[in-house]
Amino acid sequence: MRLFSYLFPHMPKHEKSAALREKISFLPDTPGVYTYYDSEGTVIYVGKAKNLKRRVSSYFNRTHDVLRTNLLVRNIADMSYIVVPTEQDALNLENSMIKEYKPRYNVLLKDDKSYPWIVVTNELYPRVFLTRQHIRDGSKYYGPYTNTAVAKTVLELIREIYPLRTCRLPITPEYLRKGTGRLCLQYHIKRCPGCCTGLISPEEYTRRIAHIKQILRGETGELMTYLRDEMGRLASELKFEEAQELKERYRLLENYQSKSVIVSQTIADIDVFGIDGDDNDNDVYVNYMHVRRGAVVRSATLRYKRSLSETRAEILSYAMSEIRETLGVTFDEVVVPLAPEVEMPDVTFTIPRRGDKAKLLEVSQRNARQNRIDDLKHMAKHNPEQRTEQILERMKTDFRLSELPRHIECFDNSNIQGTNPVASCVVFRDAKPSKRDYRHFNIKTVVGPDDFASMKEVLTRRYTRLMEEGEELPQLIVVDGGKGQLSAAVEALESIGLRGTIAVVGIAKRLEEIYFPGDSVPLYIDKNSESLRIVQHLRDEAHRFGITHHRNRRSKSAIASELDSIKGIGDKTKTALLQHFKSVKRLREAKYDEIAALVGNAKAKILTEALKNENSDTTCEPGASER
Numbered sequence: 001m002r003l004f005s006y007l008f009p010h011m012p013k014h015e016k017s018a019a020l021r022e023k024i025s026f027l028p029d030t031p032g033v034y035t036y037y038d039s040e041g042t043v044i045y046v047g048k049a050k051n052l053k054r055r056v057s058s059y060f061n062r063t064h065d066v067l068r069t070n071l072l073v074r075n076i077a078d079m080s081y082i083v084v085p086t087e088q089d090a091l092n093l094e095n096s097m098i099k100e101y102k103p104r105y106n107v108l109l110k111d112d113k114s115y116p117w118i119v120v121t122n123e124l125y126p127r128v129f130l131t132r133q134h135i136r137d138g139s140k141y142y143g144p145y146t147n148t149a150v151a152k153t154v155l156e157l158i159r160e161i162y163p164l165r166t167c168r169l170p171i172t173p174e175y176l177r178k179g180t181g182r183l184c185l186q187y188h189i190k191r192c193p194g195c196c197t198g199l200i201s202p203e204e205y206t207r208r209i210a211h212i213k214q215i216l217r218g219e220t221g222e223l224m225t226y227l228r229d230e231m232g233r234l235a236s237e238l239k240f241e242e243a244q245e246l247k248e249r250y251r252l253l254e255n256y257q258s259k260s261v262i263v264s265q266t267i268a269d270i271d272v273f274g275i276d277g278d279d280n281d282n283d284v285y286v287n288y289m290h291v292r293r294g295a296v297v298r299s300a301t302l303r304y305k306r307s308l309s310e311t312r313a314e315i316l317s318y319a320m321s322e323i324r325e326t327l328g329v330t331f332d333e334v335v336v337p338l339a340p341e342v343e344m345p346d347v348t349f350t351i352p353r354r355g356d357k358a359k360l361l362e363v364s365q366r367n368a369r370q371n372r373i374d375d376l377k378h379m380a381k382h383n384p385e386q387r388t389e390q391i392l393e394r395m396k397t398d399f400r401l402s403e404l405p406r407h408i409e410c411f412d413n414s415n416i417q418g419t420n421p422v423a424s425c426v427v428f429r430d431a432k433p434s435k436r437d438y439r440h441f442n443i444k445t446v447v448g449p450d451d452f453a454s455m456k457e458v459l460t461r462r463y464t465r466l467m468e469e470g471e472e473l474p475q476l477i478v479v480d481g482g483k484g485q486l487s488a489a490v491e492a493l494e495s496i497g498l499r500g501t502i503a504v505v506g507i508a509k510r511l512e513e514i515y516f517p518g519d520s521v522p523l524y525i526d527k528n529s530e531s532l533r534i535v536q537h538l539r540d541e542a543h544r545f546g547i548t549h550h551r552n553r554r555s556k557s558a559i560a561s562e563l564d565s566i567k568g569i570g571d572k573t574k575t576a577l578l579q580h581f582k583s584v585k586r587l588r589e590a591k592y593d594e595i596a597a598l599v600g601n602a603k604a605k606i607l608t609e610a611l612k613n614e615n616s617d618t619t620c621e622p623g624a625s626e627r
Contacts, residue, residue, distance in 0.1 A: 020078060024060070026374045027053040032083040033093045036105075039077040043101040048090035052081055072105045082289075082299045083370050084363060093296055100292070116151055117141045118216055124202055125171050125195040126209050128164055130155060142216040153249050158215060161226055162208045165195040224250070267291060267356050271323075272335040274364030275316055276372050282390065283375070284312065286319035287368035290329065291360065301371040317342035335361050391431045391530045395476075398523075398531040400516070401503050405476040406430055408534075409462075411489070412480040412542035413443075413454045421446065423458040424546030427474075431534055438545055452488040455479060459492035467496070477504040480539050483515055490517045507539055566610040573599050577607075587611070 032052045036045040049055030056079070064070050084090050098106050121127045122138035130151055134141060158164075165171075166186060175181065181196030193200040227250045234243035270291045277284035283305055290298040302322060304315050317340040323329060331347045335357050339349060352358035379387045392404040399405070408428040413421070427437035441461065446453045459477070466473060477493075479485045486506035493499045506515040512532060513522030525532040569577075580598055581587040587595070588611050596604035 017077070020076070022378065023079060023374075024053075024056055026377050027056055027081065028083060028370055028373070029053050030083050030370075031085070031087045031090045032081050033090050033097060034079055034081040035097070035101075036072070036076045036103075037078040037080075038075050041078070043103045044075060045072055045103050045105040046094055046097045046101065047106075048087070048094040050087045050090070052083070056081075068105065080299075082296070082363075083367055085366075089363075096292075096296060100298075116148055118151060118155060120209060120213060120216070123171070124173070125165055125205050127166065127168075128155065128158065128209075128212060129166070140213065142213075154216075157227070157249060158212055159191065162212060163191050163193050164208070164212075165192050167192075167196070169196055171195055267360070270333045270335055270350075270357070270360075271329070271331050272357075272360050272364045273316060273319060273337075273340075274361060274366070274368045275312055275319075275337055276365060276368035277312070282393075283372070284315045285368040285372045285375075286316060287364045287371070288319065288323050289360065289364050289367075296360070296363075299367065301368055303371070303375065311341070313338055313341045316340040335364075337361060337365065388430050388432075391534065394529070395431075395531045395534060398525055398529065399476060399503065399505060399514070401475060403475055405474075405503075407472060407474040408476045408478060408538060409474045410478040410480065410535075410538035410542040411455060411458055411462075412539070412546045413451045413458075414543075414546040421449070421454055422546060423454060424542050425458070425462060426538060426542045426545055428534070428538055433537075433541060440545065451481065452484050455481070455485050455488040456492045459489050460496060463493070463498055463502075464496055467498075473498070473502055475503065477502055478535055478538050479504065479506045480509075480542055481506050482508040482513070483520070486515050486517060505535075507535055509539075512536070566607065568603060568606045569610075573603060584611075 029051050031048075031050050033046060033048050034052060034056055035043055036047075038044050047055070059069070059073050059076075064073070082093065084093055116130050116132050117134065118141070119129060119131050120140040120142070122140075126139075130148075131141075167184065169175070169181070171181075175196075176198045179197075181198075183194055183197060184192070186192035187194045187199075193205065195205065227246055231243045231246050231250065234240075234246065272289040272291060274287040274289075275284065276287075283303060285301055285303050287301045288299065289296050300323065302319050304318060316336065316338065320331070320334070320340060320342060324331065331344065333348045333350060335350050335352060338351065350357060352361055376387070379390075389404075392406065395401070395405050396403070406429060410426050410428075411423060413423050421443035423441040423443060425439040425441070427434045429437075439462070441458045443454050443457060445457050463473065465471075477489065479489045483506065486504065489504050489506070490499060493502060493504065504517060507513070508515065508522065512525070514525060514532075514535070515522050576598060577587055577595075581590060587607075592604060592608055595607060598604075599607070
């Protein structure tokens with residue numbers, strides 16, 4: 001466990017199980033919530049993190065000053081985690097999970113205190129105010145707000161735009177008919193429209209409330225416009241202090257988020273299933289999240305390995321049955337990315353496109369995908385052969401091959417305005433670079449910058465030689481370029497009788513399109529696909545190898561033009577000089593004594609005289625040294 005030793009150098013390996021050490025080493029560098037379990041499977045701690053790997057690792061890489069923390073680490077037998085989009089979502093999720101499980105080692109957020117909401121009451125003339133209590137009386141709740149200052153600012157600004165009543169009088173139709181209401185100070189300072197005396201109709205007031213609800217749902221455009229106009233008006237009236245105060249509120253409102261992805265009171269008790277994996281994947285991951293009163297309180301990810309050609313809908317149905325049986329939960333409303341192939345008469349299936357449910361589904365999908373990434377890391381470390389087979393199978397499907405591409409070759413041309421044209425060939429075996437098989441080519445028959453003709457020449461030379469020597473041919477050829485380079489490669493294979501024997505594709509740089517012979521429409525592979533990653537690695541490696549060879553060739557040409565023309569300086573001397581000074585520029589700047597010590601006084605004198613004639617600024621003279 002080299003990675004674990006690097007992360008936790010001070011912790012003896014025997015203190016934690018190998019499975020736990022490995023799980024920690026594969027944690028992602030993303031925000032999330034982690035859960036620790038003791039040996040009996042009881043939740044003993046829930047924590048949030050901006051960076052899961054860094055935060056969890058910090059528990060195990062040193063002895064802590066607080067005894068309670070050391071006791072916690074000693075009792076950790078297993079862990080799990082949930083990834084979330086932002087740190088604020090991690091805070092909200094941690095809050096809900098602590099209240100659900102009440103872990104032994106948690107101190108913060110363990111009581112009944114919760115974050116504030118803005119409530120719109122269910123009354124004839126609704127009130128809008130801040131509260132920490134949720135009462136199911138038909139009122140509408142918005143939030144929660146992790147920053148109370150933001151919530152208060154939103155409320156204050158709303159009241160400046162729409163005067164609302166703040167009193168607790170039971171204003172009903174009967175109350176209005178009695179006419180016993182009296183206008184208070186709030187009305188006289190224009191902070192209330194006079195609801196208690198019926199000066200504003202319930203219908204007009206309801207229209208204001210509808211507009212306020214839109215703002216609380218995050219539609220703050222009108223509010224921002226109002227603030228900008230007010231700032232301009234106050235500035236024009238030279239009321240700069242008041243304008244500055246509104247400017248601060250404007251900035252605060254820019255950072256305002258009306259709802260959290262993880263917690264939303266618009267959602268009751270629902271269950272969410274996310275799935276990662278398409279119909280070509282052998283492994284499919286299904287994430288389950290239970291949402292209780294708008295908060296995620298339970299999460300689990302199941303991995304299914306296809307035995308036949310089961311669809312994603314079928315696998316989703318298996319997962320729902322497994323969760324219901326294993327965890328003993330009953331479903332009412334289930335949020336899913338696609339309709340499962342299962343009949344549940346009492347269950348409502350929802351496939352959301354926008355809103356809070358869509359955001360919760362996105363979080364579930366992200367957790368399923370992260371578990372896939374963790375398993376791939378585990379497989380690459382402990383069973384690389386199986387991992388390689390999976391990659392090759394995926395490439396076989398994506399590139400429409402008849403056999404696994406165990407041997408792949410990629411070609412790239414390199415020249416600058418037609419000078420020193422070269423080409424490179426890199427070889428991958430079992431999806432990994434085989435550098436001993438790399439080859440570079442100097443273009444011989446092509447004059448000028450003609451990439452298509454150069455590509456044709458190189459492929460013809462490469463595979464003619466392989467056939468003459470009886471060497472193994474690749475299963476796939478990749479050329480760096482679009483339709484033009486691909487057509488040249490096809491012509492080369494056809495000229496030597498290999499067309500149809502070796503598959504060939506082209507990769508264009510701009511949008512990473514994959515071109516096939518005879519098909520004018522490119523293939524766009526999923527950006528997260530292993531197939532595209534391998535082809536990109538091939539292309540980048542061919543480009544690097546070709547550029548290096550081209551640079552070396554240009555350097556040799558430049559060196560040859562300066563040193564080879566000096567009489568009395570042979571190949572051995574030139575080689576010794578370049579190995580020591582690395583370049584002609586450094587040689588020209590070197591001290592005479594240093595050159596003489598390397599090649600002798602006679603050759604040093606010849607060399608310095610010749611370089612002096614080429615560059616009158618040189619200071620190297622026989623018997624002289626730089627001071």
